[in-house]
Amino acid sequence: xxxxxxxxxxxxxxxxxxxxxxxxxxxxxxxxxxxxxxxxxxxxxxxxxxxxxxxxxxxxxxxxxxxxxxxxxxxxxxxxxxxxxxxxxxxxxxxxxxxxxxxxxxxxxxxxxx
Amino acid sequence: xxxxxxxxxxxxxxxxxxxxxxxxxxxxxxxxxxxxxxxxxxxxxxxxxxxxxxxxxxxxxxxxxxxxxxxxxxxxxxxxxxxxxxxxxxxxxxxxxxxxxxxxxxxxxxxxxx
Numbered sequence: 001x002x003x004x005x006x007x008x009x010x011x012x013x014x015x016x017x018x019x020x021x022x023x024x025x026x027x028x029x030x031x032x033x034x035x036x037x038x039x040x041x042x043x044x045x046x047x048x049x050x051x052x053x054x055x056x057x058x059x060x061x062x063x064x065x066x067x068x069x070x071x072x073x074x075x076x077x078x079x080x081x082x083x084x085x086x087x088x089x090x091x092x093x094x095x096x097x098x099x100x101x102x103x104x105x106x107x108x109x110x111x112x113x114x
Numbered sequence: 115x116x117x118x119x120x121x122x123x124x125x126x127x128x129x130x131x132x133x134x135x136x137x138x139x140x141x142x143x144x145x146x147x148x149x150x151x152x153x154x155x156x157x158x159x160x161x162x163x164x165x166x167x168x169x170x171x172x173x174x175x176x177x178x179x180x181x182x183x184x185x186x187x188x189x190x191x192x193x194x195x196x197x198x199x200x201x202x203x204x205x206x207x208x209x210x211x212x213x214x215x216x217x218x219x220x221x222x223x224x225x226x227x228x
Binding site: 004031033035040041042043044045048050056059091093095102103104105106107108 | 116118120148150155156157158159160163203205214215216217218219220221
């Protein structure tokens with residue numbers, strides 16, 4: 001598609017449940033990123049995928065968070081046993097190269113844990 | 115420890131006047147800086163960037179200034195238009211292998227009044 005597509009756009013879940021967020025990057029973009037934005041905060045880096053290289057998972061806040069990407073296609077971010085502090089907008093972005101900046105963001109998934 | 119700071123949460127200007135958004139950073143390893151613009155319910159959109167080898171970059175109504183010695187950058191919008199009303203995020207990346215990772219400020223909400 002023309003842009004980065006994320007689904008669902010909104011998700012309300014009960015504390016303790018698992019959630020899965022999906023990202024469809026722009027075709028041909030080898031790099032894919034996940035960020036999150038909690039209320040009143042800037043965007044926080046979570047994870048980076050570049051082609052078939054090992055991902056940089058250094059931003060994942062706990063072992064309840066994991067992400068997968070097959071090749072240069074769809075990525076899923078999974079949060080297990082959700083907590084209220086996981087409530088945030090989760091943003092996916094993609095780019096052609098890993099050179100800093102200028103990536104294209106999706107509209108995000110607003111996750112609310114109740 | 116906030117490495118990128120946007121100390122003004124909001125700014126209001128009149129249409130036609132100049133908007134100046136400020137950003138300070140603490141990490142001297144940052145060498146690439148970007149501004150993103152975000153409308154409600156949309157992902158951030160890349161606006162303009164500057165490399166640390168420059169002190170100014172201009173693109174139409176948008177100019178970014180970088181003062182490396184002061185670890186300060188600013189975004190000037192002139193003339194400001196009502197459609198510029200959005201949240202503006204400053205972001206920075208370092209050199210080397212992790213230059214894909216952006217560190218964001220908390221954002222400044224710009225309101226341009228007709």
